[in-house]
Amino acid sequence: MRPVSERFLDAIRGSHEAVFSATVVAPGQTGVAPTGTDITIADGDVTLDGTAQVRSTLELTTSGTLWPVRATDLLAPYGNEVFVRRGIRYTIGLTEWVSLGYYRIDSTEQDDAPDGPIRVLGQDRMAGIVEGRLTAPRQFAASTTRGALLSALITEIYPWATIEWDSTGVRDAAIGRQILVEEDRYAACAELVKSVGRIWWWDHRGVLVVRTPPLSTEPVWEASHGQLGVLLDLGRRLTRVGAHNGVIASGEGADTAAPARALVVDATRDSPTQWGGRFGKVPRFYSSPFITTDGQAWTAAASLLMAELGLPYSVDFEAVPNPALEPFDTVRLRYRGRSEVHVIDRLTVPLTVEQPISAATREQTTTLLGGA
Template sequence: MRAGAPDEVLSGVCGWRPVVSSWLGGRLLAADVPVTQGRAVARSDQDIPERLTFAVPRYDGRDWRPGALADHPLARYGQELQLSIVVTSSATGREYETRVGRFLIVDWDDGDDGAIQVTAAGRLRRVEDAKLTSPTQPGTGATLMSEARRLLPPGMSAGFDPVLVDRPCPAGMAWSEDRLAALREIADAWPALLRTDEWGQVRFRRPLPAVPIPVLSLRDGARGTLASAGRSDTRDGACNQIVARSSAAGAADIQAVASQTTGPMSVTGEYGAVTRHWSSPLIATDAQALASAHTMLASSILPASSIPVMCAPDPRVDLDDPVEVLRDGERTWGWVTGYDLPLTVDDGDMRVDVGVST
């Protein structure tokens, strides 16, 4: 969970203001873009989880239409936007700033309503765009950490959860031209979760634990912020069995199978087996294969059974946060698999998707 205003401030009447600054490399182009409406959205099942859309007036102290200006704050020539939400306590006047993330501008549109519409994507978009010109091999002594850093485009850095244990990359393997696919393979093989943090740094997070310990409670009633909590479920993409193998030369016998054996998605029940095969040369032992299989199984099952929560906006909510949903006396624990955060008070409630293990 991100840092920010405490529950008692967010659950009452408070001030709310988005702060969007524009950067080109290390140069500040605009300290406070005048956002009139917009949303920051993230989904854990997307290759590039984060997306930012907003509107600005055509004229507000300056012309906010980029036109052909390559160094305009809203142009798409490498400009990045840093988004923060500033919440002000109505009781004390204290301000709390929550950094939400850093986004690469991908397009803008000058509509007929006098506003400029801007779309930006999370910084993994830079990784996706910067394809390698040819396949590449890990160097002598390369490890998962060193390869993750090497595969990032210039100007991007990686951070690693302290619980992740580094290990060597096998000799003789090669990466394709797709940098993002390579980073995802490293994350799956570790296993880890590939994310970006509020500063725009690529992060390899620890896998989700078997049982969530909530850091945030979304509740109705007095001092609560929850407006509604429905339920959704889908079979699409919901595998209940993962077969993980090593594709390294001479490692044909390294394989592990992770299966859902309880609940309505059990492989032995009426749901049936929905199997996904995955292989990587980074897998060197049966234990590594099993760890990867279990992580991918959890990632497959978790978003299938989801609680779409509508609540008062809370900029602290982040992907993978363990949360508690309390409505009408019913308590449910799960992890945040997506959110839709309004940027202004006129943009409505916030949606938080909470994945629940079955």
């Protein structure tokens, strides 16, 4: 969850004044206080999806007077970004803001020209990495560090990019095998990150972070019915479609090194998805040339499996907005005598006071990982 005060979390549960801000900025800024030109917000939302290539997308409606005529105009889709935030105003002059990140302007639409409202659609900075395919193959020596490889591919698109790893040891270790990246820049970066059991995204500060997936079962927030409750609506479903209870990770390159391999399964006794139990054996296969040891294969497989377990039982809910929530946050849902802990996969944060936050989750389970 993005950093907020206890006062902020308490205010959500009562009457409060929500405020919103959108600023058009030149590309390349980071932090939660960039400089630029403020624009009005008539409607819109930010959607965050922890399973998507581009984690965050923006849809915003603003004044019809800002239609771009020149390539240098504010809302022209030629590089400008929109920095968005939502907050709570406690008193005049005292507002606590939560940054929702930076969004490259992808398109500008006006259904009722020339004076009707303008709809701005944007994506976070990962869109540039996805689009920025290599024009010629790149070869990296086995001695290249993971951090250097990722930085080389990212800074070719964003020379000003800030990249943060949660482990200098992982970042500074050599890739261990000669790697050839042919066309797909994003795929190469994603494979590198997955191979060391990490996830990556452009965060609310405009920083590219490489992190271990959160595994805590301690909820960061509670949504409930009743007095001081924030839960407005809830639906649930059970499905095994797309669910796995084991991951086989392997690594093999163009060299003569023996292939690395590991199988990690749900070994929790009485788990509904226990490997070899009533659920069966449903493995997912993952292969990457960045995996060079069996230990690394285990780490990658365990990370991928933990990100999937809980999928058979999922919940969609709407609540009074808490804009600090993010994908992979753990939340407690209390409703009609039940208390469940869930992990957020996707959520939509509105940019108006009329709409609730909506989220899709999977149940958090305590899982023992083992081999088979």
